[in-house]
Amino acid sequence: MSKGKLRAIKERIESTESTMQITRAMEMVARAKIKKVEKSLAFVREYEAALRKNLSIVSASTDETELFSGEGDVLIVVTADMGLCGAFNSEVLRLADDTLKKEKDGIKAIVTIGNKAEQHFKGSALHFDSFTRFYDIPDADEAAMIWNRVFEIMRKKSASGLKIVYSRFKNPIIQLPVLYEVLPFEADEIPEIKEVYDFEPKSDNLYKELLESWVTSAILLATYETKVGELFARQNAMKNATENAQKMIEQLTLIRNKVRQATITQEIIEVVNGAEALKG
Structure with missing residues (x-):
């Protein structure tokens, strides 16, 4: 015996x-990938903030502040492709579900980024498109591709609003699921807006170009924040x-x-x- x-x-x-x-081994892989993307996150944040600031300045000189007329929102949900990162994905999906319950009929379409988000919403009639196994390190070209698809969906569904649910990276221990209300754009209150500017090209055209560039940067930021948070969450989970x-x-x-x-x-x-x- x-x-x-x-x-x-x-x-x-x-x-x-x-x-x-x-x-x-998985902890070591996550740590190695973190080195590639963590430093770039600060630059992506600065880029998005700079575009937002310029957009706020230009918006004061134009009456056309919306890309589409209509009602309702398109919701982008960003998760990781993989699991084994604790509650990282489930917390984002919980916030997305809560948003859908609160908005009720306000959400006209869902676009998912990440395999976990696709699996969660694939049975929903609102799920229009998904991007899975799409990025290892996010880049602007991929963000632009996503925005082009979202743009088509917003036009088709006559939606004027865009919201993004993703995990915002705070520190190596804390990642916070957030709801980012991207469109319609609300300008920040900054001193420069009170000054008079002459724009070339015209402010209306410049505003639309800046707006689309900023939305693309917001999507890029959401994917970057998610990637960095995912890697830290996986590193912590595998260490434990x-x-x-x-x-x-x-x-x-x-x-x-x-x-x-x-x-x-x-x-x-x-x-x-x-x-x-x-x-x-």
């Missing part, structure tokens, strides 16, 4: 060691899994040693009892 128990414990230790090797596996191995090793000691003790007792029986 003890030998069978020892064999079972040994198999569990080997299985846990194999799992620990996988989680440690590795540490838990190590603790389990230590506990199983202790149990194995106790069983082995008990087996040896039992064998010694049997030998002694046998010797005593022979003497008798």
Whole structure:
């Protein structure tokens, strides 16, 4: 019986060691990818903020502030393609579901970015398009491609609003799911708006061009924030899994040693009892 128990414990230790090797490798991969994208996130944030500032300035000189006339919104939901990153994806999807409940008939279409979002909404009649396995490191060309598709959907559905649900990266431990109301655009209050500007080309044309560039940058920012947050979430989840596996191995090793000691003790007792029986 003890030998069978020892064999079972040994198999569990080997299985846990194999799992620990996988989680440690995934942690290292996530850490390596973080180095590629974390520094770029600051530049993407600055780029989006600069476009928003310029757009706010130009908007003060034009009456045409909307791309489409109509009612309702298109909702973009951004998640990771993969799991194994804790509650990262589920928290974004929960916010998206809450938004749909609150908006009721206000959401006319859903566009998903990321495999997890597609799986979540693929049965919905509102799900118009998806982009999966689309980016490793997000870039402006991909963001522009997404915006072109969203633009078509907004025109087809006569929607004037655009909202994005994604996970905003705060720090390596905290990623916050947020709802970013992109369109209709609301200009920031900045001192420059009070000044008089002469625009070339005309402010109306310039505004539309800037608006589309800014929306593209907002989509790029959402995908970048999501990618950085995903990698940190996966790194943290795999680190915790590795540490838990190590603790389990230590506990199983202790149990194995106790069983082995008990087996040896039992064998010694049997030998002694046998010797005593022979003497008798």
